[in-house]
Amino acid sequence: MERKIFIFDSTLRDGAQAESISYSVEDKWKIVQALDKLGVSYIEAGNPGSNPKDLEFFNQIKTHQLKHAKITAFGSTRRKGMKVEDDANNQLLLDTDTPVVTIVGKSWDLHVKDVINTSLDENLDMIGETVAFFKNKGKEVIFDAEHFFDGFKSNPTHAFDSLQAAADGGADWLILCETNGGSFPGEVFEITKNVINKFSLPVGIHCHNDCGMAVANSIMAVEAGATQVQGTLIGFGERCGNANLSTIIPNLQLKKDYECITDDQLIKLTSTARMVAEVSNIPLDNHLPYVGKSAFAHKGGMHVDGVIKVPRSFEHVKPDEIGNGRRFLMSEVSGRSTILEKIQKVSPELKKNSKQTQSIIDLLKKSEHEGYQFEGAECSFELMIRKHLGKYQPFFQLESFTIISEQSLLNGNSSSSAVIKVNVDGEEEFTAAEGNGPVNALDRALRKALEVFYPELKDVHLTDFKVRVLNPKKATAAKVRVLIESTDGKDIWTTVGVSTDILQASCIALVDSIEYKLLKNIEKKFKIFA
């Protein structure tokens, strides 16, 4: 029997505490919509007491109807020695007008005595009165018991009393917070079980990742009976981050038979994770479980051969269940089956012994000899196969480019501009653009020229740029290999270029990146009409 687990995403509140993250109101709205489509139960959208910008956001989203998620605002219990209604932060929290509020309160005696400097009894009053205040206003109240696990280890009576105070105030949920991230899975299981045995209210878990165990701890709490999991979609958060929901959701759903979201929503997991990374302006770790670009990437020849024969021989779940894809990496160790798999993607009729298969293998060897390496840049290899087999219709021709770089020796500033000439179906286009470096200027100019013909390129931008100087002892002396990673907010792809000139190599990789995006769009359209 599947048990429903309520997913609570705090990317916009706890996640926004992470170093180098700052969301505009538009960013927040994009993330709220994506999380709602993914089907999470709660979206914690901000803390009006600490950030006045959040109040503006709550005002804006009030008028929008969400399909799945309830919006919640975050705030603390009233301050010591005052009434709830006199505390300005509680008033701000009320002003957000959300159907749900999350109230954080102290449950570790150390914090009560040495941080907020009050008595244990006053702490319990602060919790009870604040929860009751918001219940009387008709809110669903989620009580976050801050540092609950440390509190339990230090003074279990007070830790339990803090939960009891929230329960007496009418709380709908008791959330056990592993705020310092220092507990181990076994402890989290035992302590959560203890709480579940004592309280009839639903219990949730909120973990931080300081010991690298936030996911494991969250899962153990669920196994002990917790029915709400708080975290952030891709693990953003202060210090080492919060529990990563993009790992927890499929773990619970695909391995443990709990239901967090529907199976159809689960398919959106990878694209939602990438979109949140994109809006947050933080590259998604390629090796992230389930949703990372390398999560189902196979390299060794035997592994590839195994996956082709029986996918589960080297894959713990099916990549399409979470909307990710399988990738076969090109490398010296990958055998013919990897190459054949790539060729058959373009021309399914070709076999291992076909003449054309052999000629592509020869071409690959020649390119590798010139310094190309397609590992991680399978898109360039796919384009090469298409061009070789005559299955490619050029979208444009880059006829020439000029780069002007200016270095100021007075203030150390530098700027670059690129002038390019492209030809699309006989129509020539001259474009110039500036950038903070020659490659950036070239990329901008190229896309600016082509956006006139292909507006879908507006969503594309570079996320990574790597240059490798090739081994000077080999035949590839003085050559550089450039790898470019691009995204359109949904997919990520990598292309490669090799030349003795770094700009030329960058240009080859850039052109491949744009060609690949245009090709991808055509294929999508074709699928719709097929």
Ligand SMILES: [Zn+2]
């Ligand atoms: Zn937290």
